Amino acid sequence: MIGARCRCGALTLSLPGPSGLVVACHCIDCQRRTGAPFGVGAFYPADGVAISGTSREYVRTAASGGQVRSYFCPECGSTVYWKADNLPAMIGVAVGAIAAPNYPAPIRSVFEQSKHAWVEISGAEHFHQGSAPKHSK
Numbered sequence: 001m002i003g004a005r006c007r008c009g010a011l012t013l014s015l016p017g018p019s020g021l022v023v024a025c026h027c028i029d030c031q032r033r034t035g036a037p038f039g040v041g042a043f044y045p046a047d048g049v050a051i052s053g054t055s056r057e058y059v060r061t062a063a064s065g066g067q068v069r070s071y072f073c074p075e076c077g078s079t080v081y082w083k084a085d086n087l088p089a090m091i092g093v094a095v096g097a098i099a100a101p102n103y104p105a106p107i108r109s110v111f112e113q114s115k116h117a118w119v120e121i122s123g124a125e126h127f128h129q130g131s132a133p134k135h136s137k
Contacts, residue, residue, distance in 0.1 A: 004097040006073035006080050011053035013081060013093060018104050019044055022095065024121045027111035029060060033070060033079055034094075037116040040106055041092035046083070049091050055080070062086070063111075063129075 066085030
C-alpha cells in the first residue's frame with residue numbers, strides 16, 4: 001500500500017501500489033487545476049482506493065462533454081483526486097499528492113495540442129487530442 005494526501009494531511013487516500021496507468025495531461029483545464037504546464041495522474045480502480053477525510057468537489061465539463069469531478073481539501077486547497085464520467089470505475093490521483101520521487105513515469109501524454117513547446121515527456125505514447133494518436137507534421 002502507498003498513500004496520497006493533500007498538503008495539510010486532512011484528506012488522504014490509501015492506494016494498492018503504483019499504477020500501471022500514469023498519464024501526463026496538457027489540457028488547459030489541467031494546467032489551471034495544477035498551476036503547472038501539465039498535470040500527471042495515476043489511475044486506479046475506484047473500488048481499490050480508500051479515502052479518508054473531508055473533501056470538496058468542483059465539477060467541470062470536459063472537452064468530451066462529460067463531467068469531471070475534482071476533489072480537493074477544504075483546508076489547504078490541494079486537489080488530490082478526480083473522477084470522470086467517461087471512466088466511471090476509475091479514480092485519477094494527482095501524482096504530486098503521492099509525493100514519491102521513484103513513482104512510475106507517465107506512459108501516455110495527452111492533449112498535446114496545448115502542450116508548452118519546451119515540455120518533453122520521453123518514453124510515453126503521445127496523443128495530440130484526447131486518446132487519438134498524434135499526427136505527424
